[in-house]
Amino acid sequence: MGDDPTDPQADPGFDDSGVPTFESVREKIEGRYQTSIGAQELDAETPESRSVEEQYQDRQRAAADRLEQIRASMRDDKP
Secondary structure, X not given: OOOOOOOOOOOOOEXXXXXXXXXXXXXXHXXXXXXXXXXXXXXXXXXXXXXXXXXXXXXXXXXXXXXXXXXXXXXXXXX
């Protein structure tokens, strides 16, 4: 292995004993993280995703309205 550029086993991401270097592992993790963030951003922009978000917001509003109705009915029932 070593620093011989003609050595097919030489990989800058590994040390001489074949163990990945901290930098190569960090770069791989950061690359995957950035890819996942980009995928989430792209997914959020699809019509399907916006539709799901709108459905969620509608349900949240309906739940809040229903809770307010229940609270109002409990106030009306008090003597």
